Amino acid sequence: SQELEQSPQSLIVQEGKNLTINCTSSKTLYGLYWYKQKYGEGLIFLMMLQKGGEEKSHEKITAKLDEKKQQSSLHITASQPSHAGIYLCGADALYNQGGKLIFGQGTELSVKP
Amino acid sequence: DTGVSQNPRHKITKRGQNVTFRCDPISEHNRLYWYRQTLGQGPEFLTYFQNEAQLEKSRLLSDRFSAERPKGSFSTLEIQRTEQGDSAMYLCASSLTGSVGNTEAFFGQGTRLTVV
Numbered sequence: 001s002q003e004l005e006q007s008p009q010s011l012i013v014q015e016g017k018n019l020t021i022n023c024t025s026s027k028t029l030y031g032l033y034w035y036k037q038k039y040g041e042g043l044i045f046l047m048m049l050q051k052g053g054e055e056k057s058h059e060k061i062t063a064k065l066d067e068k069k070q071q072s073s074l075h076i077t078a079s080q081p082s083h084a085g086i087y088l089c090g091a092d093a094l095y096n097q098g099g100k101l102i103f104g105q106g107t108e109l110s111v112k113p
Numbered sequence: 114d115t116g117v118s119q120n121p122r123h124k125i126t127k128r129g130q131n132v133t134f135r136c137d138p139i140s141e142h143n144r145l146y147w148y149r150q151t152l153g154q155g156p157e158f159l160t161y162f163q164n165e166a167q168l169e170k171s172r173l174l175s176d177r178f179s180a181e182r183p184k185g186s187f188s189t190l191e192i193q194r195t196e197q198g199d200s201a202m203y204l205c206a207s208s209l210t211g212s213v214g215n216t217e218a219f220f221g222q223g224t225r226l227t228v229v
Contacts, residue, residue: 042222090156100158102158105154
């Protein structure tokens with residue numbers, strides 16, 4: 001079965017610093033999704049990547065999928081306290097379906113003002 | 114439509130009691146998913162529906178768990194004879210799947226269950 005490994009498991013950064021979170025899959029990814037979760041709340045969709053080499057950006061967050069479609073990274077530029085939370089990568093368990101996902105264990109981000 | 118809605122947000126119950134959670138998906142979404150999330154872990158898939166049909170159930174979904182989606186609209190997740198190990202956040206998500214394309218899953222705020 002497919003597994004997703006995220007690193008690091010937790011991260012504390014000073015406000016204004018850049019950071020990167022990685023997500024590695026044991027199998028080729030059909031689709032890779034990044035979500036953000038505030039503690040005790042639901043997941044907020046950030047970005048979806050499907051093609052090898054694809055890169056997407058939204059505000060100060062950039063996500064990339066490698067050419068082999070087994071690894072993704074999420075990069076935050078000039079971090080702010082509002083970026084704090086748990087970042088989860090999820091992979092399509094069904095081809096191009098977008099709903100049944102296998103998730104990594106999450107990366108908890110704290111941003112110190 | 115304001116998104117996926119889950120009720121209640123929090124539920125505390127005594128071991129052995131039955132509990133039921135409700136999920137109202139985004140109205141035009143034909144797929145509905147239930148996940149369970151424990152502290153420090155990512156969500157784990159439990160089951161999903163396409164319209165009113167339950168298409169898949171995870172091995173995590175024991176006989177004490179049952180989910181329904183009558184008329185392909187809202188869904189309920191019932192846990193019978195709750196155990197302390199059932200304590201978790203239960204998340205519902207919905208998506209649109211069809212010939213015109215698929216959307217990502219939109220999640221509700223979750224129902225946090227505590228079994229004492």
